[in-house]
Amino acid sequence: xxxxxxxxxxxxxxxxxxxxxxxxxxxxxxxxxxxxxxxxxxxxxxxxxxxxxxxxxxxxxxxxxxxxxxxxxxxxxxxxxxxxxxxxxxxxxxxxxxxxxxxxxxxxxxxxxxxxxxxxxxxxxxxxxxxxxxxxxxxxxxxxxxxxxxxxxxxxxxxxxxxxxxxxxxxxxxxxxxxxxxxxxxxxxxxxxxxxxxxxxxxxxxxxxxxxxxxxxxxxxxxxxxxxxxxxxxxxxxxxxxxxxxxxxxxxxxxxxxxxxxxxxxxxxxxxxxxxxxxxxxxxxxxxxxxxxxxxxxxxxxxxxxxxxxxxxxxxxxxxxxxxxxxxxxxxxxxxxxxxxxxxxxxxxxxxxxxxxxxxxxxxxxxxxxxxxxxxxxxxxxxxxxxxxxxxxxxxxxxxxxxxxxxxxxxxxxxxxxxxxxxxxxxxxxxxxxxxxxxxxxxxxxxxxxxxxxxxxxxxxxxxxxxxxxxxxxxxxxxxxxxxxxxxxxxxxxxxxxxxxxxxxxxxxx
Numbered sequence: 001x002x003x004x005x006x007x008x009x010x011x012x013x014x015x016x017x018x019x020x021x022x023x024x025x026x027x028x029x030x031x032x033x034x035x036x037x038x039x040x041x042x043x044x045x046x047x048x049x050x051x052x053x054x055x056x057x058x059x060x061x062x063x064x065x066x067x068x069x070x071x072x073x074x075x076x077x078x079x080x081x082x083x084x085x086x087x088x089x090x091x092x093x094x095x096x097x098x099x100x101x102x103x104x105x106x107x108x109x110x111x112x113x114x115x116x117x118x119x120x121x122x123x124x125x126x127x128x129x130x131x132x133x134x135x136x137x138x139x140x141x142x143x144x145x146x147x148x149x150x151x152x153x154x155x156x157x158x159x160x161x162x163x164x165x166x167x168x169x170x171x172x173x174x175x176x177x178x179x180x181x182x183x184x185x186x187x188x189x190x191x192x193x194x195x196x197x198x199x200x201x202x203x204x205x206x207x208x209x210x211x212x213x214x215x216x217x218x219x220x221x222x223x224x225x226x227x228x229x230x231x232x233x234x235x236x237x238x239x240x241x242x243x244x245x246x247x248x249x250x251x252x253x254x255x256x257x258x259x260x261x262x263x264x265x266x267x268x269x270x271x272x273x274x275x276x277x278x279x280x281x282x283x284x285x286x287x288x289x290x291x292x293x294x295x296x297x298x299x300x301x302x303x304x305x306x307x308x309x310x311x312x313x314x315x316x317x318x319x320x321x322x323x324x325x326x327x328x329x330x331x332x333x334x335x336x337x338x339x340x341x342x343x344x345x346x347x348x349x350x351x352x353x354x355x356x357x358x359x360x361x362x363x364x365x366x367x368x369x370x371x372x373x374x375x376x377x378x379x380x381x382x383x384x385x386x387x388x389x390x391x392x393x394x395x396x397x398x399x400x401x402x403x404x405x406x407x408x409x410x411x412x413x414x415x416x417x418x419x420x421x422x423x424x425x426x427x428x429x430x431x432x433x434x435x436x437x438x439x440x441x442x443x444x445x446x447x448x449x450x451x452x453x454x455x456x457x458x459x460x461x462x463x464x465x466x467x468x469x470x471x472x473x474x475x476x477x478x479x480x481x482x483x484x485x486x487x488x489x490x491x492x493x494x495x496x497x498x499x500x501x502x503x504x505x506x507x508x509x510x
Contacts, residue, residue, distance in 0.1 A: 009039030132215030294381030320366030362402025386422030
């Protein structure tokens with residue numbers, strides 16, 4: 001299980017409704033290009049900095065003092081706003097001194113404790129109103145336990161972004177940001193979407209009340225509302241999938257109508273969590289039209305039948321997927337490449353909205369990906385994982401066909417890649433290119449290994465996948481076999497049977 005790092009995030013408010021929101025630099029792997037609130041991880045040194053509790057228990061009960069320090073430190077580093085007071089209760093003023101200290105701190109030449117010391121300032125817990133906490137769901141390998149604080153911009157201070165991990169900052173209302181997001185003009189991180197919705201049409205001081213119920217339900221085990229795009233919810237469900245993956249992503253796309261993509265969990269308790277999401281969706285006026293499967297593998301279809309029965313829904317899939325599931329799951333409609341699933345009007349009302357099916361065999365012969373052109377979303381299924389490489393298992397899996405399918409996907413005009421396993425990627429083409437480059441490297445390693453003489457699949461897998469756990473070695477052997485068959489079809493290797501074991505060697509050159 002991945003470790004969870006403590007973190008803090010600050011909703012810096014000005015007046016009754018303006019919030020300071022920042023954009024993470026596109027080069028960053030984690031939410032690069034997304035709007036979010038200032039914040040970051042708690043540092044070990046944060047616990048060494050005293051926090052003044054102006055009320056009994058403030059900063060000492062629910063949240064430890066290092067959370068408040070981390071909030072103040074990250075806010076100063078990222079925006080130049082210093083929420084720390086002198087002995088008389090006043091705040092420092094923006095200007096040359098704060099800029100100099102911030103520059104030294106960003107350059108790691110001056111720790112935050114010394115910044116406070118030079119200013120004779122102290123972090124006051126009362127300046128940070130805790131709104132609640134969000135723990136990154138377990139399907140993401142890098143996890144954070146983030147406490148969100150509301151804070152007021154101090155008098156005579158200004159927020160300013162210096163290019164680096166952030167490339168933009170602005171004051172805006174929650175309504176304005178969400179309207180831009182709905183029009184497809186910006187990316188907003190899912191936790192930020194949750195927070196902004198609580199601030200819509202309400203004074204900032206009331207947000208905590210609106211968020212309390214949500215945060216309580218999340219701590220009780222409810223599925224996080226993860227929306228990378230309007231009316232598109234990622235629903236991570238624990239499944240019996242191959243490590244390092246522990247979850248398969250289902251997607252709820254649209255509102256009326258809506259489609260449920262890949263409800264994969266076979267675990268009863270996870271299905272109950274999914275039912276809770278779908279029941280709430282229906283209670284809020286959503287209308288499910290069908291269940292859609294990208295392919296037939298068990299970790300993508302585990303809840304298909306129970307959802308179909310509970311909600312009276314048909315199941316759609318490619319004809320080859322239907323054949324693979326014959327006798328297990330009844331498929332009501334066969335989808336082919338180019339077929340459209342109509343979603344009604346775009347959330348911003350700008351025109352028609354739909355998913356387009358793309359036949360992408362290779363991982364599975366009946367595999368479908370789905371492209372949404374308004375927000376430029378690619379629902380990739382198992383064509384791409386952001387956790388590890390995808391297993392290609394012959395005979396249904398074909399490496400050459402898989403690579404051809406990836407090449408076709410990389411030509412799409414995409415803004416977000418939404419995989420079956422792992423988090424979304426805001427670098428779709430680069431993510432696909434990295435998948436292709438990995439396969440090229442593996443092929444080179446395979447040919448180099450065969451250069452030493454004939455080898456069996458088992459011998460090649462043991463050499464190429466040293467250190468792999470024994471229970472995973474059979475999947476490594478399938479990867480090797482897929483690579484060998486591609487090379488065989490290209491006339492670059494040959495094979496023979498020796499004592500009922502397949503032995504491979506390089507093709508002799510003329």
